Amino acid sequence: MSMLNVESVTRLFGGFKAVDGVSLQLADREILGIAGTNGAGKSTLFAAIAGQQPADLGRIMFGGQDITRVPPYRRARMGLVRTFQIPREFKSLTVHENLMAAAANPQGERLLNAFFQTRSLRAHEAQLAAKADGILQFLNLARVRDEPAGGLSGGQKKLVELGRVLMLDPRCILLDEPFAGVNPVLIEEICDRVRELQDRGIAFIVIEHHLQALKALSHRMIVMDRGRILAEGDPHTVLDDPRVQEAYMGGVV
Known part of the structure; x- marks a missing residue:
């Protein structure tokens, strides 16, 4: 199929x-x-x-x-x-933040989690951050990780x-x-x-x-x-x- x-x-x-x-x-x-x-x-x-x-x-x-x-x-x-x-x-966000923003159902966007930085939330965000770093490494973008995405070349x-x-x-x-x-x-x-x-x-x-x-x-x-x-x-x-x-x-x- x-x-x-x-x-x-x-x-x-x-x-x-x-x-x-x-x-x-x-x-x-x-x-x-x-x-x-x-x-x-x-x-x-x-x-x-x-x-x-x-x-x-x-x-x-x-x-x-x-x-x-x-x-x-x-x-x-x-x-x-x-x-x-x-x-x-998102031009003003860093490259890493752009990837983090794209994650499906980020727990930090839930109302209670926005007020209470729970252990599970911190662990989830650390997991997403590591995932984003792995993807940036794969795409050869690790060197521009913390640069604003709006300043990148067209190919980047x-x-x-x-x-x-x-x-x-x-x-x-x-x-x-x-x-x-x-x-x-x-x-x-x-x-x-x-x-x-x-x-x-x-x-x-x-x-x-x-x-x-x-x-x-x-x-x-x-x-x-x-x-x-x-x-x-x-x-x-x-x-x-x-x-x-x-x-x-x-x-x-």
């Missing part, structure tokens, strides 16, 4: 079909790449899968459960999380965004343009981290315009055009498809 099944999903804006009857499957530990020109429907599809813009038609199954009408926070608790094209870090902010979702112990991560505005060295580092996480059991769907990097990272690729799937399969075969090359204005992709 696939981890994620998207079945004939349509997302409407007025009479316009931003996503038009899209179906896809994602297996355990798979990295699926999604490409397409601007306006192809990629980010809207992500928003439908993650729940920010629920599907108007169709069905979404995750881990064998129908999540079509499940709100985003519950999908995240189930292990289905996403990042965004533009990182949404993308890594912080990844670190924040890792605090939620995800089973599937939707990465929205992780290479946009990132230098080639950090692109390779992000790819390395994704591959290592995939080895640990996390599945990924990756939207990206950087086609060569996406081809190298993905096990399988989908190209969207005008809200529909234009081509699907092995990345090399998909990018050699004449329909895909025509969608990219006749250029070699």
Whole structure:
């Protein structure tokens, strides 16, 4: 059984079909790449899968459960999380504090715990702090642990965004343009981290315009055009498809 099944999903804006009857499957530990020109429907599809813009038609199954009408926070608790094209870090908080803020159900936010610093609360916060430090070490961000997140480079902010979702112990991560505005060295580092996480059991769907990097990272690729799937399969075969090359204005992709 696939981890994620998207079945004939349509997302409407007025009479316009931003996503038009899209179906896809994602297996355990798979990295699926999604490409397409601007306006192809990629980010809207992500928003439908993650729940920010629920599907108007169709069905979404995750881990064998129908999540079509499940709100985003519950999908995240189930292990289905996403990042965004533009990182949404808390600029004035440190990198470490950004990860701590992303933790699911932090006990310190409960009313009684806010007044009484209980032993269990202190132990829980120490546990979260250690978890955040481990993630920062994994992402090679330990050296900027105590720096304000707003002062990081674009690539470092993308890594912080990844670190924040890792605090939620995800089973599937939707990465929205992780290479946009990132230098080639950090692109390779992000790819390395994704591959290592995939080895640990996390599945990924990756939207990206950087086609060569996406081809190298993905096990399988989908190209969207005008809200529909234009081509699907092995990345090399998909990018050699004449329909895909025509969608990219006749250029070699």
